[in-house]
Amino acid sequence: MSQRIAYLVNVYPKVSHAFIRREILALESLGHEVRRYTLRSTPEPLVDPADIAEAVKTTVILDNKSGVILSLLLATLHPARFYSALRAALQLWSGGLSSFVKQMIYLAEAAHLARLCRRDRITHLHAHFGTNPAAVALLCRHLGGPPFSFTVHGPDEFDAPVALRLRQKIAGAKFVVAISHFCRSQLMRWADLADWDKIKIVRCGVDESFLSEPLTPPPDNNIFACVARLSEQKGLPVLIQAVALLKSRGTDIQIRLVGDGPLRRVLEEQARHLGVADRIDFLGNRSSAEIRDIIKSARAFVLPSFAEGLPVVLMEALALGRPVIATRIAAIGELVQEGQTGWLVAPGDVEGLAAAMNKCYANAELAGLGTTGRDRVLLHHRASTECVHLLTAIHELDSSRSPHFNATSSGDASVPAAPKATAF
Numbered sequence: 001m002s003q004r005i006a007y008l009v010n011v012y013p014k015v016s017h018a019f020i021r022r023e024i025l026a027l028e029s030l031g032h033e034v035r036r037y038t039l040r041s042t043p044e045p046l047v048d049p050a051d052i053a054e055a056v057k058t059t060v061i062l063d064n065k066s067g068v069i070l071s072l073l074l075a076t077l078h079p080a081r082f083y084s085a086l087r088a089a090l091q092l093w094s095g096g097l098s099s100f101v102k103q104m105i106y107l108a109e110a111a112h113l114a115r116l117c118r119r120d121r122i123t124h125l126h127a128h129f130g131t132n133p134a135a136v137a138l139l140c141r142h143l144g145g146p147p148f149s150f151t152v153h154g155p156d157e158f159d160a161p162v163a164l165r166l167r168q169k170i171a172g173a174k175f176v177v178a179i180s181h182f183c184r185s186q187l188m189r190w191a192d193l194a195d196w197d198k199i200k201i202v203r204c205g206v207d208e209s210f211l212s213e214p215l216t217p218p219p220d221n222n223i224f225a226c227v228a229r230l231s232e233q234k235g236l237p238v239l240i241q242a243v244a245l246l247k248s249r250g251t252d253i254q255i256r257l258v259g260d261g262p263l264r265r266v267l268e269e270q271a272r273h274l275g276v277a278d279r280i281d282f283l284g285n286r287s288s289a290e291i292r293d294i295i296k297s298a299r300a301f302v303l304p305s306f307a308e309g310l311p312v313v314l315m316e317a318l319a320l321g322r323p324v325i326a327t328r329i330a331a332i333g334e335l336v337q338e339g340q341t342g343w344l345v346a347p348g349d350v351e352g353l354a355a356a357m358n359k360c361y362a363n364a365e366l367a368g369l370g371t372t373g374r375d376r377v378l379l380h381h382r383a384s385t386e387c388v389h390l391l392t393a394i395h396e397l398d399s400s401r402s403p404h405f406n407a408t409s410s411g412d413a414s415v416p417a418a419p420k421a422t423a424f
Contacts, residue, residue: 003032003394006117006146008127008137012038013046013054015285016229019204019312019383020128021054026205026387035120037061039109039132044260048287059116061109071112075143085110085142088172092135094163106132110139117145124394126150130157130166130176138172149393151177151202153309154330155233158186166190170198175393177202180310180331202390204312205383207288210319215374217367218299218322223254224357225298225322227291227313228305230261235304235327235347237270242304242354244274251358255302256294258283295320300360306347308332315381318342318373323366325356335380341373 007024009017024034036058046052061068075082089103113136117125125140127133127150137148150173157164170176170191175198178184187199228234239255246253257280264282271277286294291313295301301317302325310331314324318335324342326332336342343356360366 003027003391004035004121004123005032005394006035006037006120006122006125008037008039008113008125008133010039010129010131010133011042012036012058012128013051014042015044015046015048015051017128018048018051018207018288021050022205022207022383023387023390024054026383027391029384030387030391032391035059035116035122037113037116039136044285047285050288061112061116064112067115068108068112071115072108075111075114078144081143085139088139088142088168091168092138092165094165102132103135106135107139110136110145111143113137113140114143114145122146124148126390129153130169131164134169134173135165138169141172147174149173149175149177151179152183152187153179153204154183154186155307155309159307161186161190167192170195173198175200175396177390177393179204180334182331182334183309200389200393202393203381203386204310204315205386206312206315206319206377206381208383209288210292210316211378211382213292213296213320215321215371216296218370219297221254221297221299222252222361223256223298224300224302224325224360225256225258225295225317226302227258227295227316228303229259230257230263230267232263233305233307235306236263236267238304238348238350238353239302240267240270240274240276240280241350242357243279244276245350245354246358247276247279249358251361252279253357253361254279254281256281256283256298258286258291258294260284291316292320295322298322300325300342300357300366302353302357303327304345304347304353305329305332310335315377318370319377319381321367321370321374323360323369323373325353325360335376337372337376341369341376 027034038058038060040062041060089107093099093103125137125146125148127137130152134150141148167190178187178199178201184199184201188196243253271280295317300323305327308330314335317324324336326336327347328344329347338344345352345356
C-alpha cells in the first residue's frame with residue numbers, strides 16, 4: 001500500500017544529514033510519496049548536488065512566518081484540540097522563560113505543520129531527532145495532524161533526556177526508531193516499560209555509490225582519512241596530539257581531515273603549535289563523491305570521538321574496504337570489531353590512539369579487515385533494506401489506526417476528534 005509520508009527535520013538538507021536524504025530516496029524508490037519539511041533552512045552552503053536538489057523539494061516552516069501565525073490563530077478555533085496541544089506544550093516545558101518561549105514557538109510551528117499535512121494529505125509524519133522536531137510532531141498530532149514517529153540518534157538526546165522530555169515524546173508517538181542496540185537501550189532507560197515495544201531498530205544506510213565501488217585494497221601509504229564536524233564532541237585535538245606523538249617517535253602520518261565547524265581555527269593553531277601543521281590537511285566540507293575519493297586514497301579511517309550515536313562515515317569507510325580506528329563509545333562497537341574490521345581505543349587516550357595508528361601503519365594485511373568491514377555494512381546498513389523496516393512499522397500502524405483519521409479529507413474530519421493530552 002502506497003503511503004504519503006512527511007519527513008520533519010530541524011535543518012534539512014544539511015551536509016551532516018545525508019543519511020536522512022538516503023532514507024527518503026529509498027522510500028520514494030519503493031513507490032511512496034515523501035514530503036520534506038524543515039523547521040529552518042541550513043545556514044551553511046550546500047556543496048553536494050544531491051543536497052542542492054533536495055533543498056528545492058523542501059518546505060521551510062519558519063520561512064513563512066505569516067503562515068505560522070495564521071495557522072496558530074486558526075488552531076484556536078478548535079478549542080479542544082488547541083487546549084490539548086497547549087497542555088502538551090506545557091508538559092514539555094522544562095522551566096524558565098527561555099524554555100517557555102521555545103514551547104510556544106514549537107506550538108506555532110506545529111499548527112502550521114498540521115495545516116501543511118492536511119493540505120498534502122499526509123498519512124504519517126516521521127521526524128528525525130528527539131529534540132525539537134519530535135516536540136513539534138507531538139504538538140502537531142494534538143492539533144489534529146497525522147500519527148507520528150521519530151528517529152533518535154544520540155548523543156544530544158542522551159545528554160539531556162529529562163529536559164527534552166523523552167518519556168513524554170515516546171509515549172505520544174506511534175513508534176520510535178533507534179539506530180542501534182545501544183540507542184534502543186538508552187531509550188528504554190527513559191521510556192515507560194509499557195512503551196518498550198514501540199522502540200524499533202532501523203539502522204542508518206550508506207549511499208549506494210559507496211557500496212557499488214569496486215573493492216580495492218588499502219594503499220601502501222601513510223595517509224589516514226577523517227571526516228567530522230570540527231566540534232568538541234569529535235575529539236580532534238586528541239588526533240592532532242597523536243600525530244605529534246608519532247612524529248616524535250619517527251613515524252610520519254598524514255591526516256586528510258574533511259569537515260568544518262567552530263573549532264577549525266583552534267585546531268589549526270594546535271597543529272602549528274605542535275609542529276604538525278604540514279601533516280594535517282584541513283579540507284573543509286566536500287561533496288559525497290569527493291569524500292569517497294578521499295577515503296579510498298587513505299590507508300585507513302580514524303575518528304577519535306568523545307560522543308556519538310553511530311557515525312555513518314564509519315559505515316562509508318568500511319563499505320570502501322578501509323579499516324577503521326575509532327573510540328570505544330556508544331554503538332561504535334556494534335560496527336567496528338577489534339581485529340576484524342579495525343581497532344577500538346579509549347576516548348581521550350592519546351597514547352592508545354597513536355599505538356592503534358602505528359599498528360595500522362605497520363600492518364601489511366589490511367585487505368582482510370576491509371573486506372570483513374564491507375560485508376558487515378552490506379548486511380546491516382543498506383538504505384534500501386533498512387527503509388523496509390521503517391515501512392513495516394508504519395504498516396503495523398495502519399492496522400491499528402483510529403477510524404476517525406482520514407488523511408484524504410481536506411477538512412477537519414481528517415483528525416481524531418478532541419484528542420486527550422496523553423493519548424490519541
